[in-house]
Amino acid sequence: MSPKSVVLSVFILFLSFGLCFGFYIEDKYNETNYKYYTGPRRLMKQQHEHFMRRTRRSKGRVNVDDYGAIANDGRDDTEAFEKAWNEACSRGYILVVPEKCVYYLKPITFSGPCQPNTAFKVYGTIKAWPHMSAYEKDRRLWIMFDNVLNLVVDGGGIIDGNGWKWWQNSCKVNKSLPCKDAPTAVTFSQCNNLKVVNLNFKNAQQMHVRFQRCFNVTASNLVVTAPGNSPNTDGIHVTETQTMVISNSVIGTGDDCISIVSGSNNIRVTNVICGPGHGISIGSLGAGNSEAEVSDVVVNRAILKGTTNGVRIKTWQGGYGYAKNIKFMNIVMRNVTNPIIIDQNYCDQKEPCPEQESAVQLSNVVYQNIRGTSASEVAIKFECSKTVRCREIYLQDVILTPEDGGDTGTVAACENVVYANRGKLHPQCSFS
Structure with a gap:
């Protein structure tokens, strides 16, 4: 074979690989391939090794132990973390939790x-x-990052809300108790160009992670866990935030895995496993006759397992505004009630x-390539407003069958909905 032929053959071989890879990443979601998108332990190990190498090379490190924190003794380390943060923030250093x-931390704002x-x-x-008494000044917050630009929070470690006592004192668990606020474990407020990656959040007092009034956010390789009966423990809550990607994460809690509420737009959710919990939600919106604005949300490639809802939009009567340009695509439902x-x-x-x-x-609102099993007979439910009908609702290639395999079907x-469909659709709406 001539040298020119060899070069041409190698070029064709590389071109073939490139084309195959291109088709692969554009291919429809395949559940059997999902483990390669998001294996939390594997991702954590890889990310941890990467960050440890980066941190060892960095000269600008602030170890909380050097500022008085004493590990593994059950004492309050809040003051030491405050001192370490002030040093890291003022000098552009890396704060390290070994x-x-x-x-243990009491409520703290970085x-x-x-x-x-x-x-x-x-x-x-x-x-x-x-001890719950430490939160009396503001029961809504535990850890807060406020007005920090270009912040990276990562490391592969654990942020544990220690929420058991809060759950026991919730009015949703004990109906005789008055309803009171409980802390969100971690709140990011007004943090632009933010990266929160490679972390475990668990057992939050109420919500696990809240992003509010942020712009350009990456939340990736996260594991968020709490018991399925823990009240109001949303996994990731997004409010008044624009341009955000949530990806490659596993979330199982006692409330919404992901909730996206008013003031949020250009939100992308991809490669997420959800369950237990209440599913992936837009809302609730319009509570207390308030205005809502949510637009340009895409949920692509997700598995929902044993959740009380699948993909949900929930609004209160009396509200106003809009939720528009929303797409749910390439989603697998496993034994999901209300897929x-x-x-x-909505009335909570x-x-x-x-x-x-x-x-x-x-x-x-678009539902595309959604398949799997429903734990309830009603697999598709559009309960829209009598006065402001849902419009431009599109369904394409949606197949939802009974979990028990029974003959009654779904x-x-x-x-009050105007919808269109193409491709395969089961079940279909019937109007009397």
Whole structure:
């Protein structure tokens, strides 16, 4: 074979690999390949080794032990973390929480603005102070990062909300108790160009991670866990945040795996496993007759297992505004109650909600390539507003069958909705 022929053959071989790879990444979601997208232990190990190498090379490190933190003794380390943060923030250094160490923190705020390159590396475990009296000043917060630009929070460690006592004192668990706020484990407020990657969040007092008024956020390679009966323990909550990617994460809690509420747009959720929990939700929206604005949300490649809802949009009566340009695609349901649901009569309170004419307008919502099994007979439920109908609802290649394999099949319950479908669809809406 001539040299020119050899070169041509090698070129064709590389071109073939490139084309194959291109087709692979564009191919429809395949559940059997999902483990290669998101294996939490494997991802954690790889990311941890990478970050440890980076941290060892860095000269600008601030170890919390050097500022008075004492690991594994059950004492309050809040003051030491505050001192370490002030040093890291003011100099653009990396705050390090060492591996195999457990530290207890009372409510704490890590405030900016900071010098560039400030980072927060959690290799060990941060655990919430167990005594509820420490939270009386503001029961809504435990750890907060406020107004820190270009922040990276990572490391492969654990942030543990220690929420058992809070759950026992929840009005949703003990109906005789008054309903009170409980802390969100970690809140990121006004943090632009933010990366939160390669972390474990567990047993939050209420929500696990909240992003509010942030811009350009990456949340990736996260494992978020709490018991399925833990009240209000949303995994990732997004509010008033624009341009965000949530990817390659495993979430199982007692409430929504992911909740996206008003003021949020351009949100991408991809390669996520959800369950137990209440599914992936847009909302709730419009509570207290408020205005809602959510747009340009894509949920692509997800598995939902044993959740009480699959992909859900929920709005209160009396609200106004819009939720539009939303796409759910390439999703597998396993034994999910209410796999596809729009609920515009949402009412999460003890007293019945009065009927009201105003409602959040839902439009241009796409459900594409959604398959699997339903734990309930009603696999598709569109309960839209009587006065503000859901419009431009599209379903394509949606097949939902009974989990028990029974002969009765699944049904769709549809009210006040204008929809179109193409490809395969089961069950289908029937209108009386």
